[in-house]
Each structure stands twice: as structure tokens, then as C-alpha cells.
Amino acid sequence: MNEIVLQTFDLAKQYGPVRAVAGIDLPVYRGEVYGFLGPNGAGKTTTIGMALGLIHPTTGRVELFGQPVSPAHVTPLRRVGALVGAPSYVPYFSARRNLQLVARLYPDVGAARIDEVLEMVGLAQAANRPVRGYSMGMKQRLGLAAALLHKPELIILDEPTNGLDPAGMREVRDLLRSLAGGGTTIFLSSHLLHEVEQTCDRVAVLKQGQIVAQGRVSELLGQRQVVRVRVPLPTVAREALLQSGVPADQIRTNGSYVEVTGLPGEQIVERLAAHAIYPGEVIAQGTDLEETFLELTREAV
Amino acid sequence: MFMRTFSIEQTKLMRRALPWILLSVLAGATLLITGINYLVMNNSLGSNLGTEMTAEVRRQVTWPDGLFSAISIAGGSALGGLLVVILSGTTMAQEYTWRTLQQWLGRGVPRPVFLAAKFAALLLPILLMVLVPLLVGGLLTGLITIGVEGRLGAGDVAWSSLALRTLATAYSLLPYAALTFLIAVATRSTVAAVGIGVAYALLVEGLVLQLASFFSESLARLSLYLPAGLAQSLLQSERLVQVSVDGRPITGGAELLSPAVAVAGIAVYTVLFLAAAIAIFRRQDLNE
Numbered sequence: 001m002n003e004i005v006l007q008t009f010d011l012a013k014q015y016g017p018v019r020a021v022a023g024i025d026l027p028v029y030r031g032e033v034y035g036f037l038g039p040n041g042a043g044k045t046t047t048i049g050m051a052l053g054l055i056h057p058t059t060g061r062v063e064l065f066g067q068p069v070s071p072a073h074v075t076p077l078r079r080v081g082a083l084v085g086a087p088s089y090v091p092y093f094s095a096r097r098n099l100q101l102v103a104r105l106y107p108d109v110g111a112a113r114i115d116e117v118l119e120m121v122g123l124a125q126a127a128n129r130p131v132r133g134y135s136m137g138m139k140q141r142l143g144l145a146a147a148l149l150h151k152p153e154l155i156i157l158d159e160p161t162n163g164l165d166p167a168g169m170r171e172v173r174d175l176l177r178s179l180a181g182g183g184t185t186i187f188l189s190s191h192l193l194h195e196v197e198q199t200c201d202r203v204a205v206l207k208q209g210q211i212v213a214q215g216r217v218s219e220l221l222g223q224r225q226v227v228r229v230r231v232p233l234p235t236v237a238r239e240a241l242l243q244s245g246v247p248a249d250q251i252r253t254n255g256s257y258v259e260v261t262g263l264p265g266e267q268i269v270e271r272l273a274a275h276a277i278y279p280g281e282v283i284a285q286g287t288d289l290e291e292t293f294l295e296l297t298r299e300a301v
Numbered sequence: 302m303f304m305r306t307f308s309i310e311q312t313k314l315m316r317r318a319l320p321w322i323l324l325s326v327l328a329g330a331t332l333l334i335t336g337i338n339y340l341v342m343n344n345s346l347g348s349n350l351g352t353e354m355t356a357e358v359r360r361q362v363t364w365p366d367g368l369f370s371a372i373s374i375a376g377g378s379a380l381g382g383l384l385v386v387i388l389s390g391t392t393m394a395q396e397y398t399w400r401t402l403q404q405w406l407g408r409g410v411p412r413p414v415f416l417a418a419k420f421a422a423l424l425l426p427i428l429l430m431v432l433v434p435l436l437v438g439g440l441l442t443g444l445i446t447i448g449v450e451g452r453l454g455a456g457d458v459a460w461s462s463l464a465l466r467t468l469a470t471a472y473s474l475l476p477y478a479a480l481t482f483l484i485a486v487a488t489r490s491t492v493a494a495v496g497i498g499v500a501y502a503l504l505v506e507g508l509v510l511q512l513a514s515f516f517s518e519s520l521a522r523l524s525l526y527l528p529a530g531l532a533q534s535l536l537q538s539e540r541l542v543q544v545s546v547d548g549r550p551i552t553g554g555a556e557l558l559s560p561a562v563a564v565a566g567i568a569v570y571t572v573l574f575l576a577a578a579i580a581i582f583r584r585q586d587l588n589e
Contacts, residue, residue, distance in 0.1 A: 046588070052407040054587040071583065077409035088404035092317055101309050105302075105408055146404070 003030040004066070005154050005185045006051060011060035012209075013046050020046045022209040023060065028187055030153075033180045035196040035217075036189040038206030039297050044189045047206070048084055048158050051187075053077060064154065081152035083160055087143025091132035095123050095142045098131060099149060106150040117145040120175060122168070136163035144172065148179075155179065158189045173199055193293055207297045227265045228257045230281035231272070240275035241268070303414050306405070310422035314392055320426040323384045324433050330380050331371055331434040335441045338362045338370075363446040365458040371438020372463075372470050375431040377532045381470070382477050382502040384430060389423055389478040390494030393485035403587055413579050416486070420575060423478055431471045435463075466536065473532035476567055477502050479574035480528075486578045486585075502529075525558055528570055535563035 006028040013021040021043040028034045038044045049055035051062050053074045062069045064076035089098045096114060103109040118124045121141040126134070131142060140163045147155055160176075161169040169192070176199055180186055190196050196203060197217060204214040213220055231237040234253040241251050241260065250261045260268050265282045272279060314320060342358045361370040375381030396402045396419075405415055447453055480501065485494035506529040513524035524530055534557040558566070 049586070049588060052403075054403055054407060056584070056586055071406075071412065074406065074409045074411055077407060080407075080409075082407050084403060084407070086400060088400045088402075090313055090401060091399065101312060102404070102408075104305050104309050105405075105410070 004028065005030050005064065006034075006156075006187060007063045008047070008051070009061050009063070011047065011050060011062060012058050013043070013050060013055060014058040019209050021050070024206075024209075024211055026204050026211065026214060028154075028185060030185050031180070031183050032201040033176065033186045033188060033199055035200035035203035036187065036206065037191075037193065037196060037203055037293055038189075042206040042297075043209040044206055045085060045158055048082075048156055048187075048189060051156065052080070052082055052084065054084075079153045080156060081147035081150065081154070082156040082158075083140075083143040083147045084156065084158040087139050087146070089131045089139065089142055089146075092130060094128045094130055095134075095138075095145070096127040098142065099145060102146050102149055109150050113149065113151075117148050120148065121145045122171060137165065137168055140164060141168070144175075152184070154185045154187065156187045159191065160188065161190070161192060161195065169195065205293060205296045212296050225261070225264075226285045227260050227263065227268055228254070228281075228283040228285060229260065229265075229268055229272070229279040230257050231277055231279050232256075233277075234258050237272055237275075237277050237279075240272055240277055244271040244274065246271070302410060303418055306410055306414055306418035307421050309405075310419045311425065314422050314426065319391060320388060320429070323388055324426075324429055327375065327380060327384060327430055327433050328437045331374050331438045332441060334374060335362055335367070335371065335438050335445075339445055359449070362442050363449055364442060364454050365463075367442030367446065368435065368439050368458060368463055369466060371434045371442065372431060372466055373536075374434045374438070375470055375474075376536065377473050377477055377502065378507065378529050381430050381434075381474055383499060385427055385474045385478050386481045386498035386502055387495050388426060389481040390485045390498050391491050392423070393419065393482050394489060394491035394494045397489040398491065406587065412583050416482075416579050416582055417575070420479065420482055423482075427474050427478060428471045430474070431467050435467055469535050472564070473528070473535055473567060476528035476531075476570035476574065479571045479578070483574045483578040483581070486582050522556075526566060528567065531558065531563045531566040531570075534558035535560055535567070 004027045006026075008024050008026050011021060011024045012019070024043075024047060026034075036044050036047070046055060050057050051064070051069065053069050053071045056071055065079060067073075067076045069076050089095075090101065093101070095118065099114045099117065103114060115124070118127045121144050123138065123141050123145060126138060131139065134142070140160070144157075144160060147157070157176075161172050164172060173195055176186055176188070180199075188196065188200060200217055202214070202216050203220060204211050205220075206212070229237070234256060237258045238251050238253055241258070242248060246260065246263065250263070252259045252261075265284050269279060269282060338358055339362045342355060342362055344355075360366040373379060377385075402415075406412060443453055477498065481494050481498035484497050485491070488494060488497075506527050509527060510521075510524050510529060513520040525534060537557060557563075
């Protein structure tokens with residue numbers, strides 16, 4: 001992890017009495033795939049809108065490539081490609097004509113690149129038809145093509161697989177992996193948690209405008225992993241763990257088992273052994289991002 | 302960045318059906334009005350005009366005055382103003398509806414540049430809105446002239462005045478375009494922009510100009526500083542306008558403003574409306 005390409009500093013947005021985003025600090029490093037998760041209304045799209053200079057922050061600021069970004073300062077956005085919400089297009093133009101219009105903003109983008117991105121997103125065959133006749137999935141692919149057109153250093157995607165069938169989702173996932181492998185930084189907001197789990201390096205979980213968890217996917221999953229330890233006297237084992245510094249809210253007794261959250265099995269066994277308690281069985285219960293996400297967003301902020 | 306954005310907006314505008322539909326309406330209206338005037342001139346509609354009125358109508362459908370009459374169809378208080386309002390309001394407000402604003406602004410196009418480029422792209426169709434009646438009306442009145450007088454009389458046409466009048470007519474439409482632009486940005490609604498714009502151009506200004514003269518000459522003079530009054534001063538310079546009600550002239554009508562004042566006034570209105578639109582646009586949050 002080196003250069004930070006997207007960073008927010010205490011970023012907040014208030015609409016009257018409604019706090020849409022409340023003091024977000026997040027860094028996105030060059031070359032990583034960063035997942036942005038949260039239930040509907042959590043503030044994901046508002047945060048992305050502020051990062052793209054489309055929404056005025058109430059407080060705080062956003063920086064892209066080390067430069068401030070706001071509706072009044074948009075120069076850094078030239079290095080960004082974005083697909084936010086429903087894709088934007090001119091409905092009476094074809095996909096190719098839409099991309100030709102976008103390409104006029106970038107002197108380095110020519111016809112060959114337009115053909116290339118149309119091929120990448122699977123729209124080459126339908127490229128010359130008016131977009132108004134496209135399906136939702138096709139429009140989504142066009143939005144993705146427009147985001148990729150000028151080979152941006154940072155790609156911001158809000159629900160990129162929206163409207164796509166499973167094959168299309170797989171194609172987009174593979175495409176994102178390929179782009180990330182080539183050094184492009186990707187900031188991805190999605191409800192498809194298994195997609196995020198497979199694609200992202202780090203994630204932030206947003207609830208009611210606040211980040212409730214942030215870090216590497218493996219760390220986040222590890223923190224929520226439950227290890228079940230079978231011991232002769234669970235209450236004694238619980239006391240031993242408390243004395244060794246494990247927080248009370250991470251320990252639960254369940255019959256002849258003690259269940260510990262957020263610690264690897266080896267550490268639990270080690271701490272119990274220090275108190276002459278030797279478990280008969282240690283079971284690490286795997287958790288996935290969806291379970292972690294649901295737990296985090298259920299908890300009070 | 303401005304030129305690239307202008308190029309994009311020009312292409313978007315000129316390759317859609319709307320401006321061409323509006324130009325077709327103008328062409329059709331020009332044909333219709335000129336045709337009806339021709340029929341009136343010939344008493345073909347059963348209208349029994351006096352000699353003086355018949356001569357007046359004849360002048361309007363033959364060269365050289367027929368050319369100037371054709372342009373007047375595109376004027377601000379006539380069909381041209383209405384169609385400019387529709388074009389300006391629709392092209393700006395639909396950017397909100399289609400969410401295409403996010404596409405350009407999210408790519409680093411500054412908001413003032415975008416808005417200025419979008420308005421600048423309207424200049425060509427506005428000019429076409431004057432040229433089309435000129436060409437269509439000019440052609441038809443030319444044919445009528447040959448039929449009535451046996452000759453075209455192109456030598457009688459003050460071509461430089463015609464060119465100037467054409468440009469002046471297009472120029473006088475700018476405040477209406479800018480005002481509708483402003484309303485579109487403020488309301489983000491095509492219906493509101495076009496509705497308010499049309500109401501202003503066709504009703505409000507006309508009413509104010511009419512009613513002002515009832516109260517005092519000072520008010521009548523003040524009303525000349527509205528866009529419609531400025532357009533009148535620009536397009537009818539050196540002629541005393543007689544404000545009338547129900548076709549009966551009111552004596553002591555306000556003398557027109559000088560062309561220089563009219564030009565400056567139109568520029569001020571256009572710039573002020575655009576500046577207000579930019580100020581509002583800069584403050585807007587462009588959410589989903």
C-alpha cells in the first residue's frame with residue numbers, strides 16, 4: 001500500500017434534519033479494490049456523489065490523488081471513471097455515438113479504444129443501435145464502458161452489476177479483477193456481498209452514515225469468527241478468558257462450550273492453558289462477509 | 302475544455318429531432334401566414350379591405366418588404382420567441398431528467414463551463430430560427446412578387462439592412478433563451494421552464510407593455526426596457542411605435558429607445574440571466 005488515491009476527511013452531509021453521511025474517514029490506496037458496503041439509505045451513494053464533486057459536503061473534504069475535490073474544484077476527476085446509480089446516456093444516440101461524445105473530452109481516446117471497451121463489456125454487436133431500445137443490463141454495460149473509456153487511474157462503481165444476469169456479473173467481476181491486476185484502483189459499492197468478498201482487498205461497512213467497520217476482508221472476517229471450545233467447566237473457562245483480557249462481549253457460554261468471537265483458536269487455547277484449562281475440542285466456525293455485514297449493520301451505532 | 306464541451310453539446314442538440322421539428326413548424330407557419338396574406342390581398346377570402354389596407358398587405362407579401370415580414374415571424378413576441386423558449390427549456394431541463402449532467406460533471410467539466418457551452422450551443426438553432434422563415438418566406442414572397450409585378454425587384458432590396466435585421470432578430474431572442482435556461486436550472490423541470498417561459502413571452506410582457514401605457518407615459522417608457530420593448534426598439538428603430546388596444550392607436554405612444562441602448566439592454570438581460578443560472582447551478586447537489 002503506498003499512494004492514497006481517494007481520501008475523505010471527516011466527510012459529512014446533512015439534508016435538513018437528516019444526517020446522510022456523518023464524519024467519514026477512509027483512505028483508498030493505489031492498486032487496491034476497495035469495497036463500500038451498507039444497507040439501503042446508509043449513505044453510500046451520497047458519499048460517492050461527494051467524491052465526484054456532484055454533491056456539496058456539509059463538512060469535511062475529499063481528496064483525489066492528493067488534490068481537493070468539490071463541485072468547484074473538479075480537475076482531479078479527469079483521472080477518474082465512474083458509474084454511479086443508473087447509467088447516464090443520450091437515449092437517441094447509439095452506444096458507439098454516446099462513447100464518441102464522451103471521447104471528445106479526452107484527446108488520447110480514439111475509435112480503436114471505443115471498439116475495445118465495447119468489446120470488453122460485451123456491447124460490440126449492439127453498438128450501433130439507439131440506446132433507448134437497450135435492456136437495463138445493456139445500459140449498465142454502456143455505463144461501464146463509458147467509465148473505462150479513458151483508462152482512468154481510479155474507477156468508482158456504484159452497483160456495477162445491477163441489471164446483469166449471472167453470466168454478465170461474472171464477466172464484470174473478471175473484468176474488474178483484470179483491471180485491478182493492471183494497477184487500476186477500484187472503489188466499488190455493492191449489495192452483492194459474495195462478489196465483494198471475492199473481488200475486494202479492503203472494505204468499509206457503512207450504517208446510518210457512519211463507518212462501522214473498515215479493513216482487509218480477511219481481518220474483518222477474522223474479527224467475527226466464532227471459535228467454540230469444549231471445556232469441563234465453561235464458567236471457569238470464561239473467567240479465565242476474562243482475566244486474560246478478552247472482552248466480556250466476545251465470550252459466551254453455551255452448554256459445555258465456550259464460544260469466543262474475534263480471536264484465533266490458537267490464542268484461545270494458549271490463554272486457557274495458562275490457567276491450566278485444557279479444551280477437549282476446538283471448532284472454528286467460518287463466517288462469510290454476508291454474515292459479518294448483517295451482524296455489523298444490526299448492531300447499534 | 303470549453304470548446305470540447307461546446308462541441309459535445311452542439312452535436313447533442315443538432316442531432317436530435319427537436320430543433321428540426323421546431324424549424325419545420327416555423328417553416329410551415331411562414332408558408333401559412335404568407336399564403337393567407339396573399340389570399341387576403343386577392344380578396345380570395347371574401348375580405349373586403351380598403352385600398353390602403355390591400356396595398357399594405359400587398360407590400361407584406363412582395364419584395365422587398367415581404368422579406369422583412371418573413372423575419373418578423375421569428376420575433377420574440379411572435380412564434381420565434383415561443384419556439385426558442387421550448388428549445389432552451391427542454392434541452393437544459395432534460396439533462397436533469399436523463400441524469401446526463403452527472404456524466405459530464407463527474408468527468409471534471411467545470412459547472413460554469415458546462416452551462417456556458419450548453420447555452421452557446423443554442424446560438425446556431427436560434428439563428429436558424431430566423432433564417433428558415435427568411436428563406437421560406439423569401440422564396441414564397443419572391444414567387445408572389447414575380448406573379449404580381451412581373452419582376453423580382455432584387456435590386457430594390459436593401460440586402461445589408463436585411464442581413465442586419467436577421468442578426469438583430471436572432472439577437473433579440475437571446476434574453477428569452479437565457480431566461481428559460483435559468484428557469485430550467487432553477488426548477489429542474491421541462492414543464493416549469495417551458496410553461497413559465499411561454500407565459501412570460503406571450504402574456505406577461507405583452508400585458509405589461511399594454512397596461513403601462515394606460516397609466517402614464519413614464520411607465521410606458523419604462524416598459525420599453527423589458528426584453529420585448531428592447532426588441533421593438535432594435536427592430537423598429539426610427540419609427541414611433543403606437544401602443545394600441547384592440548387595434549385602436551393610443552396617441553402619445555412612447556418613443557423607442559436608441560438601437561445602442563437596445564443592444565446593450567439585451568446583452569445585460571442575457572448575461573444577468575445566465576449568471577443567475579450559473580450561480581444556482583454551482584450550488585446544486587446532483588443526487589440520484
